Amino acid sequence: MKTVSSEKAIWHLLESVSDPEIPVLSVIDLGIIRSVLFVRENNHDSSDHQLVITITPTYTGCPAMDMISKQISSKLEEAGYQNFEIKQTLKPAWTTDWMTETGKEKLRSYGIAAPVGKSFNNYDLSKLKIPCPQCGSENTSMISEFGSTSCKALFKCLNCKEPFDYFKCH
Amino acid sequence: MKIKAKNDSAFIQYLLHLGDNALIMSHRNSEWCGHGPALEQDIALTNIALDQIGQARNFYQYAAVLINESSNEKQTEDSLAYLRDAWDFKNCLLVELPNGDWGQTILKQFLISAYQYYLYLELQNIQDEQLAAIAAKSVKELNYHLRWSADWVMRLGDGTSESKKRMTDAIDAVWSYTYELFEVAEYENILSVEMQCKIREAWIEKIKTVFGKATLAIPNSQWKQRGGKLGVHTEHLGYILAEMQFLQRAYPGSEW
Numbered sequence: 001m002k003t004v005s006s007e008k009a010i011w012h013l014l015e016s017v018s019d020p021e022i023p024v025l026s027v028i029d030l031g032i033i034r035s036v037l038f039v040r041e042n043n044h045d046s047s048d049h050q051l052v053i054t055i056t057p058t059y060t061g062c063p064a065m066d067m068i069s070k071q072i073s074s075k076l077e078e079a080g081y082q083n084f085e086i087k088q089t090l091k092p093a094w095t096t097d098w099m100t101e102t103g104k105e106k107l108r109s110y111g112i113a114a115p116v117g118k119s120f121n122n123y124d125l126s127k128l129k130i131p132c133p134q135c136g137s138e139n140t141s142m143i144s145e146f147g148s149t150s151c152k153a154l155f156k157c158l159n160c161k162e163p164f165d166y167f168k169c170h
Numbered sequence: 171m172k173i174k175a176k177n178d179s180a181f182i183q184y185l186l187h188l189g190d191n192a193l194i195m196s197h198r199n200s201e202w203c204g205h206g207p208a209l210e211q212d213i214a215l216t217n218i219a220l221d222q223i224g225q226a227r228n229f230y231q232y233a234a235v236l237i238n239e240s241s242n243e244k245q246t247e248d249s250l251a252y253l254r255d256a257w258d259f260k261n262c263l264l265v266e267l268p269n270g271d272w273g274q275t276i277l278k279q280f281l282i283s284a285y286q287y288y289l290y291l292e293l294q295n296i297q298d299e300q301l302a303a304i305a306a307k308s309v310k311e312l313n314y315h316l317r318w319s320a321d322w323v324m325r326l327g328d329g330t331s332e333s334k335k336r337m338t339d340a341i342d343a344v345w346s347y348t349y350e351l352f353e354v355a356e357y358e359n360i361l362s363v364e365m366q367c368k369i370r371e372a373w374i375e376k377i378k379t380v381f382g383k384a385t386l387a388i389p390n391s392q393w394k395q396r397g398g399k400l401g402v403h404t405e406h407l408g409y410i411l412a413e414m415q416f417l418q419r420a421y422p423g424s425e426w
Contacts, residue, residue, distance in 0.1 A: 091303035091307075
């Protein structure tokens with residue numbers, strides 16, 4: 001019989017599933033796992049529970065989402081889970097406010113500036129002070145609000161002259 | 171306002187209309203891939219295309235669920251995108267117009283992004299939970315599309331004499347297609363009259379503000395092009411579909 005402690009085990013397992021585009025981030029760091037539940041199945045005897053993991057997409061068109069679902073499935077199968085379902089929900093809409101502090105730290109050390117501020121403010125990126133992930137200087141400027149993936153914008157550091165990605169506050 | 175039953179065909183048509191606008195716009199944007207005037211702008215347009223295709227997928231997935239619930243059909247997001255013909259598409263004519271030069275591309279993007287932005291702002295408060303959720307998710311992305319395209323309209327309109335001429339020509343070429351955005355089709359009655367007015371007023375206000383900063387003028391002409399919302403399209407849509415649907419038509423059911 002599955003218990004609360006085994007839900008913890010699933011959360012732990014999910015820490016090893018990484019974002020295919022930014023491999024230093026786990027799906028937990030990204031804040032896309034909305035819930036992990038063992039649900040009793042009505043048509044079976046009471047000891048049978050189905051694992052339901054609910055995830056939410058970052059951006060609507062992000063091609064990493066299908067990949068992430070597959071990676072979660074294979075990770076669960078490897079660990080011996082068979083009766084599970086991965087659901088997607090759009091509500092509430094994903095926000096970088098759900099990104100963990102460890103996640104932000106991992107981003108910086110990977111060379112990507114972490115989201116600044118809270119998502120409910122509608123920022124004009126060109127007016128933000130984004131610290132350079134290389135040298136820490138705030139003397140930076142925006143090159144483009146769009147970058148190599150949906151979640152990033154392009155910046156450059158005017159101090160160390162390095163261009164860098166900024167993970168947009170969303 | 172009371173929402174219609176979910177399996178109501180008007181509601182399904184409305185979802186297809188929203189999806190078609192996003193899909194065809196996405197396709198036009200994707201034509202710039204590898205051809206943008208600078209790498210950053212090429213990337214910006216393809217990012218916008220990606221957001222639009224994601225939004226189209228959400229609308230189609232939801233429409234497919236409702237169609238299958240109310241009939242014996244087995245529609246999917248793919249069958250709705252790849253296996254309907256031009257007269258089944260309900261997108262506004264504005265999104266299917268050719269890109270033209272960079273100025274016309276930017277202008278179309280701005281007019282449509284402003285429209286989608288204010289439309290989704292209203293739709294996120296609608297009673298239907300799934301449609302409201304899709305709108306709430308999409309409006310966050312539209313923020314970027316609108317700011318980027320508005321910046322470019324100002325830069326080009328208030329730029330050199332050449333860039334200003336290009337923008338003026340673009341406005342002359344596409345303005346007559348903007349009226350259709352606000353000509354309410356029967357299936358759009360899910361939006362209350364108050365909502366429709368609010369969207370239209372916010373849109374025109376935004377256009378005036380940005381055109382003002384860009385030293386551009388709204389044309390006086392009242393000539394209106396219409397038809398797309400009801401499935402009567404320009405010849406351009408056929409060419410888009412021919413390219414987009416070729417693979418599924420020639421090799422039915424093929425996958426990556």
